Amino acid sequence: MSTQIVTGAVMLSTGELVSLQATATDGTESELQTSGTVGAGGGIAATSIGTYANGKAITHFIQPIAAAGQVQYCYLSRRGEILRCIEIGGSEQMNSPVAIPPIQLQAGDSLRILTGAATVDLRQVNYNVVCNDGTNAIFTGQPGTGTSGGTSLTHILSGQGLGESLTGRSIVSHFATGTEGARYASGSVLLVNDRGLPMGGTIVTNVSNQTCKPNSVGGAKVMLNWQAQVVLIA
Known part of the structure; x- marks a missing residue:
């Protein structure tokens, strides 16, 4: 290795x-x-x-x-x-x-x-969140090489999805990192509800090119069955 x-x-x-x-x-x-x-x-x-x-x-x-x-x-x-x-x-x-x-x-x-x-490591997306009750969490996923479909991110410790991990909590600050943001819809990690609709999200930052900074835009109150996803477009 x-x-x-x-x-x-x-x-x-x-x-x-x-x-x-x-x-x-x-x-x-x-x-x-x-x-x-x-x-x-x-x-x-x-x-x-x-x-x-x-x-x-x-x-x-x-x-x-x-x-x-x-x-x-x-x-x-x-x-x-x-x-x-x-x-x-x-x-x-x-x-x-x-x-x-x-x-x-x-x-x-x-x-x-x-x-x-x-x-495959270089394709990994990492989504960091802070919730209103002080909970911090990190979700990751490794999209494939295709040009369509979505990849749901899972908690690095529990393996659970966003909704399972943070049900009822509000995301008040977040940031995401990766190297292939241009391949994703909106260039972002999207917070997708149980009907598949985006309810929030944050841009994926390539830290080799620009500063990584947490932000409070695009947060949401997380409900059960929600997912943090990247949707492939290229």
């Missing part, structure tokens, strides 16, 4: 800047830890962000989570669940530092990442 070096950097509430680095195996979720090689004079041992900064808060991303190839998604995990979806970037497009709502860290918290390099 191929591997990629994934990097990032965060600022803590204490003013500390923490470099992050991992050698990730493509197609397998990995942990992004503190970098053990932050300077010629030495550094800190590679460890989970929650262990390193227990009780402190992440306040800024100084460098987005990026790799030479494709980062599919990143999230902060707590007790096996998605605590916070994390924005990703491109290695050749380092964005400005981004302030975020502070994330108070606990021992055991970890940053989880997925990278991809194979052709």
Whole structure:
């Protein structure tokens, strides 16, 4: 299996800047830890962000989570669940530092990442959402090479669809990433109801070309049997 070096950097509430680095195996979720090689004079041992900064808060991303190839998604995990979806970037497009709502860290918290390099991986679409009750979730799917039909995205942990996972919750912020937005209707991930009608959605961003930013446009209250889909047109 191929591997990629994934990097990032965060600022803590204490003013500390923490470099992050991992050698990730493509197609397998990995942990992004503190970098053990932050300077010629030495550094800190590679460890989970929650262990390193227990009780402190992440306040800024100084460098987005990026790799030479494709980062599919990143999230902060707590007790096996998605605590916070994390924005990703491109290695050749380092964005400005981004302030975020502070994330108070606990021992055991970890940053989880997925990278991809194979052709099928590069077709993957990743939809990140934040709901009105604070629930964060990530849904993914890998459209085929056809020019019609739809692909429904499923939760990365439970394998459930959008409606099964978030029934009754309202999506208040979301973003989607992928490399083939031009192949999709509206260039977007669509929130499709049980009659097949789009009720919301958000554009698919190729982070190698432009900044990935969450937005509140196109959110909706999710009902049972709804799907997050990309509809192929090319």
